[in-house]
Amino acid sequence: MSESKNDYSGCIGGTYRHNLWSIAMGGVCAMFLSASVSAHHSGFQDRAGSPSVPGNIQPHVYEGNPTCSDLSEMQGIDGLLEVKLHPEQYLSNPYVDITLGSGNTFSWSNFNGQIQGIFVKGGPIGGNMYDYRGTGISADGNLHSPLHPRQNKFSGLSHISFCYLPGSPDITVEKSCPSAPQLLNNGVDGARYTYEVKVTNSGDGVLDNFMVDDSLTSVASCNITNVPQQLGEDAMATISVVCDSATPLPNNGYNEVTVTADTEFGHQPTVSDDSNASCPDFAPPSVVIEKSCADPMIRLVEVDTGEATILGVQACVDIRVTNNGNDETLTNVVLVDDIALDQNLPINDLAPGAYKDLNICYYPSMPTGETLLHGDGIYSPFTVYMQGETPEALFSNTAVVMAEGVFSGAQVSDDDDAHCSICVSNTPGLPSECPSPDMNPYLLTE
Structure with a gap:
């Protein structure tokens, strides 16, 4: 046993006797090996297991216990941060929602930032790396560590490292009234005020679940249409706000609109912006x-x-x-x-x-x-x-x-x-x- 404590060369090529020992003690040898190599894709890719669902991200096996900065896919990403969670933190932490599944799998959602990669450590080989760069995925499931070398099942979840960028979501709202109110039945039935609300995703990540709050809805009959379902980065949409009023609205229909949207970042779950506008004068009577x-x-x-x-x-x-x-x-x-x-x-x-x-x-x-x-x-x-x-x-x-x-x-x-x-x-x-x-x-x- 003294040999097994001091000479690990049999794991990587010692004498014939050492090689036989490495076969007999394969599990222990693998653990020793994992601590002695640099972080890179290993020769154990056949043990990576199935891809995530629904994200369909195929994991890659890394030997050892690398940090996010050690992972080749994560190198060169400016501002990259890491959150490492241990089992007692999986179900209660301020960063991400984790749901544990059967067979040592888990799902995640509502992370406080832009996920670039996730490293799932477990078992004697090392861990699985899930590369999320450029996908925009904000929730995924069926993540796991590599298959155990002696068992046809996923290893446990020793810890999970989330490699991410903080993310800075934002929204910009511009309201305008391009033309004078339209008199209905020559003014007998009131007037129609038509506004345009330009909404731009001016920050990071995807915005969805837009809510429009226009102050005119309390004094006029308004119809709000063309509300986008989702806006990617730098995308823009124009919302229509049409309000009918039996009497002239004060200050040529001056009012304010607030648009709120959900982000993909748990640390800043919503963003909002407001804007105001008034309409041009309509032609006076004569x-x-x-x-x-x-x-x-x-x-x-x-x-x-x-x-x-x-x-x-x-x-x-x-x-x-x-x-x-x-x-x-x-x-x-x-x-x-x-x-x-x-x-x-x-x-x-x-x-x-x-x-x-x-x-x-x-x-x-x-x-x-x-x-x-x-x-x-x-x-x-x-x-x-x-x-x-x-x-x-x-x-x-x-x-x-x-x-x-x-x-x-x-x-x-x-x-x-x-x-x-x-x-x-x-x-x-x-x-x-x-x-x-x-x-x-x-x-x-x-």
């Missing part, structure tokens, strides 16, 4: 009023005062109110004319491009210099002008239209003047006809 003298502009009509029938001077104007905006319906449209109207005149809603034509006749002040009573009120006098032998009087007044956008609530207005003159009525039976408008020197229509 209204136009056009006022002109009617034809005839001025006429004499019989007015029954209740006591007698008299001739009253009636002035007539034509008014057109137009919604000349591109997108938004006008509501609360009101026509104001302090002279031609006794009170403000409401007009029905006007869709973009729609208009309302009005012909308004009224009794202006009479040219006698006296205040006369007519059927619709008391009127003050006005000045009479003489043009040749035709008495004329100039009636000038301004009409104003006011309205607001049905969605935006933006208030708009416009005004126009009409200058019309008196003449003798062309009503049958009356003395003479009114001159044509272009013959009237006091017609100053704008």
Whole structure:
């Protein structure tokens, strides 16, 4: 026995007697040998056993008890770190989730870093090296040590070394609103705000299980689509956020979105980023009023005062109110004319491009210099002008239209003047006809 303690040359080529001893003491010899060689793939590859499942990583046998830096596959990897776990740590450690299986196998998941390789030590030969470089695998199973040299089963799990890079996962989010809100039914049914959320995997590893939290969902009806299932390193996806609102959103729809994703690293299981955006202004509503003298502009009509029938001077104007905006319906449209109207005149809603034509006749002040009573009120006098032998009087007044956008609530207005003159009525039976408008020197229509 003294020989067996001091002379191991029989394991690698001593005398004939030593070689016979190495056969008889094969298991012990193998253990002595494993401590005396450098780490490299050994001649025991037929003892490596089956590949991992589902990763399909075929192990390679290393003799001895190498560290990660000793393994040829791991050499030259900058920043490589190693975590060595012993049996009492397999089921409870801060680095990785390990599940022990039958037949001295195990599975792993949720490691705190980017796995480059795993060395599984067990048995008299050495251990199995699983090379995960470039695979992106973050969980795997059916890992084991080499087959025992005298038994057709995997050796035990003396320790497991995880060779890894720490990994730095990250995510970048950019939100934008490329165009102004789209008015629904010209604003009657609200508006649609459309946002783009560009998500980029700006760190290490794969990102998945994306969650999108948009602040607009609490104030509007939003539909979030095109959420990616998974993004590899440097990959980018554009998420669509479309929100319908019955009323204008504050600050042109300014809001914030937060995107969270799971990583493949247990030390940093999630990453998130946020971004905000507001939308461009949509075109404001617009209204136009056009006022002109009617034809005839001025006429004499019989007015029954209740006591007698008299001739009253009636002035007539034509008014057109137009919604000349591109997108938004006008509501609360009101026509104001302090002279031609006794009170403000409401007009029905006007869709973009729609208009309302009005012909308004009224009794202006009479040219006698006296205040006369007519059927619709008391009127003050006005000045009479003489043009040749035709008495004329100039009636000038301004009409104003006011309205607001049905969605935006933006208030708009416009005004126009009409200058019309008196003449003798062309009503049958009356003395003479009114001159044509272009013959009237006091017609100053704008």
